[in-house]
Amino acid sequence: MSGVRVLVGTRKGAFVMTSDGKREKWDVNGPFFGGWQFYHLKGSPIDPNRIYASQSSDWFGQTMQRSNDGGKTWETVGNKFLYDGVPGTHQWYDGTPHPWEFKRVWHLEPSLSDPDTVYAGVEDAAIFKSTDGGQNWTELSGLREHSTGSAWMPGAGGMCLHTILIDPKNQSRLFVAISSAGAFRSDDGGKTWKAITKGLYSKYLPNPTAEVGHCVHRIAFHPSKPDTLFMQKHWDVMRSDNAGDEWTKISGNLATDFGFAIDVHAHEPETVFIVPIKSDSEHYPLDGKLQVFRSRTGGTEWEPLTKGLPQKDCYVNVLREAMDVDSLDTCGVYFGTTGGQVYCSADSGDSWKAIVHDLPPVVSVEVQTV
């Protein structure tokens, strides 16, 4: 592997950026499907040229795209996301029952063993699976039918299932996270699910340690240590060393531990990256300084990484899906902002350089090492 391909979803189209292993010069292609929102694009780890993309529009709803040539050309695949059976209700903002209604696909997670199999995390929160390359989708309804499902309530961002992780050591084990519902684990390929929220504390809940209701923003792990999970919650950065059975707070010396994105170094399972945001009411960096924070100790001790990033008058946000790493020898770290910048660090975060400055707001960044 000698280069990288960065898949960028924005509010107004998809972009594909490529570079060699130096990651200094970039070819930027796009926008693909200009004017459409791309919540997520992700390639198959088995066949990197197979890329799935979630394309949506307030006018035209959800469509899905698939590429078989690394993002050069695209074909429309299936977009029929129907909940299994009569979907029932969850809680609405006023506490009344509200029917489950499909809105969009937030996250795509291709299988680790079959390029035609892919999972989709959707709003209203549910997980779907396709085994035919995205043509047909079937809900894994055990999640939505979890005993707590009727109590889930959307936050301001919608009740979205935005994180899906497949345990590489046991592909029947899946982790998902849902905004304002929490985190769940399945050990049987998605048939049944268990809430994994013990140790989370959310002061905005009537019961701050409730089983569900926690606004989990993102979960990440290192493939070699899938029982060690790192979580960026609404507030709090958290860690679990037993596959989510218990969580401990690792915010440590962070000035603010609100944020969305979190990811793990490709070669150092205890090196974690986050982008702290000032607060839940002010979605921009503290003091107008864009800073990535890195912990080399699995949390608690964090260092700011600022070289090459704007250190004044910066008021962008970095959304939950907008950070990723490559697996070249010197691990590259990437993130996109709502201001349209995509930054790359070719030295594990020590220094940063913008690949592009002026895209539409960036929703997602995925990196393929090719």
Added chain:
Amino acid sequence: MVRVELPFHLRKLADVESEVNVDVAGVVTQRAIIDALEARYPMLRGTIRDYATDRRRPYLRFFACEEDRSFDGPDIPLPDAVASGAQPFMIVGALSGG
């Protein structure tokens, strides 16, 4: 043959230039036109009508013969001018300012 005018993004999605023509068997209604449209251009499935409810997406309107037909039932016959191809059936996206 029925003429259908699509909004920009659906034309791009279907890879067509301007109007498209579809053959509609039987009575020409909104449902029959969209069924025929989706059969010919499968990539448009779900973009005009919601899969779950089968209803028109709220930011789209249907026009024919200079009249808003958006709130007509999907099985109400459309004017002869649409059925004959003299006038297009127009699918129009809501305007968006900024």
